[in-house]
Amino acid sequence: MKNLLRNRKALFALALVLTGCAAGGVPQSGPHLSQTECSDLAALKSNPPGTKAQRQSEIAALRKAGYDPSPWNDDPNYPDDLHAAQRLVDHWIETDCHQVPPG
Numbered sequence: 440m441k442n443l444l445r446n447r448k449a450l451f452a453l454a455l456v457l458t459g460c461a462a463g464g465v466p467q468s469g470p471h472l473s474q475t476e477c478s479d480l481a482a483l484k485s486n487p488p489g490t491k492a493q494r495q496s497e498i499a500a501l502r503k504a505g506y507d508p509s510p511w512n513d514d515p516n517y518p519d520d521l522h523a524a525q526r527l528v529d530h531w532i533e534t535d536c537h538q539v540p541p542g
Contacts, residue, residue: 470535472528476500477536480528500528 472480479496483489489497498508506524507514514520 471503471531472500472535477532480532481536484532497528500531501525504528504531 476496476499479489479493480500483493483497488494501508501521501524504524504527506521508521
């Protein structure tokens with residue numbers, strides 16, 4: 440059991456390092472959300488629950504913000520990490536989507 444826990448910690452640390460390396464190569468300028476994501480997220484805010492495509496855009500935006508909604512992801516930081524991703528997506532909506540009409 441200790442080996443399993445140790446291996447799990449090592450895999451998590453490796454994933455964290457690789458994520459940091461990958462994120463370091465991503466440019467931080469420019470829009471974070473696509474036009475489709477902007478319009479879908481605006482429609483969800485004004486008329487929930489939304490369509491399947493709009494929900495998929497929401498999940499895609501949350502993933503871009505660093506949230507992993509995998510059901511097998513035993514996340515000890517849930518729901519704090521979800522809330523942090525939602526705040527980041529809300530910020531992106533304000534900065535990236537200010538001219539996109541909902542729908």
